[in-house]
Amino acid sequence: MNIGMIGAGAVMALAAIGSSIGAGIAGQAAIGAWKRNYLANKPASFLLMIFAGAPLTQTIYGFILMGAMMNSSKDPALLLAMGLAGGAGMAMSAIAQGKASAASCDAFGETGKGFANYITIVGLCETVALFVMAFSFGAL
Numbered sequence: 001m002n003i004g005m006i007g008a009g010a011v012m013a014l015a016a017i018g019s020s021i022g023a024g025i026a027g028q029a030a031i032g033a034w035k036r037n038y039l040a041n042k043p044a045s046f047l048l049m050i051f052a053g054a055p056l057t058q059t060i061y062g063f064i065l066m067g068a069m070m071n072s073s074k075d076p077a078l079l080l081a082m083g084l085a086g087g088a089g090m091a092m093s094a095i096a097q098g099k100a101s102a103a104s105c106d107a108f109g110e111t112g113k114g115f116a117n118y119i120t121i122v123g124l125c126e127t128v129a130l131f132v133m134a135f136s137f138g139a140l
Contacts (some may be wrong), residue, residue: 004076007083008069011090014083015062015129018091022055022098029102033109048109051101054122058094061133062087072140082136089132097125 037044064084069079096105131135 002076003091004033004072004074004083005070007080008066010080010083011069011087012059012062012066013092014087015065015090015094015114016059018073018094019055019057019059021091022058022094022096022101023052025095025098026055026105027106030109033105037109041043045108045112047115048105050119051091051108051122054101054126055094055098057126058090058097058129061129063072065133065136068137074140076128078139083138090129093125093132096128097122100125105117 028051033048034044068084069083072079100118100122104122108115108118
């Protein structure tokens with residue numbers, strides 16, 4: 001059995017778990033903001049969908065890294081460790097991004113202002129997952 005393949009599966013699974021948690025957090029906030037708008041007879045912005053979906057990209061990064069790991073001839077122990085650590089890093093990035101997106105949904109839904117500022121913070125959280133993926137490629 002090649003334990004490196006466990007790492008390849010783990011990076012994808014952990015990234016997807018983080019994405020689903022982050023999207024759930026952000027999605028709940030988007031729904032709450034829409035509800036407040038509907039109750040106040042104000043238009044509900046579709047832009048909140050961007051915040052709600054932002055954490056999903058970490059699943060893509062996990063998938064990309066998984067593919068690279070599956071084709072790697074590196075030490076299986078390294079691949080296992082990389083998969084667990086990289087997947088955890090991507091998961092935490094997605095969860096943090098979901099929380100930042102939730103706050104963004106609340107603020108933007110209430111004011112209709114500041115979208116560029118909010119998406120910048122959401123993007124900073126995204127950057128962590130990109131760094132994890134890029135630096136992991138360096139180890140492969």
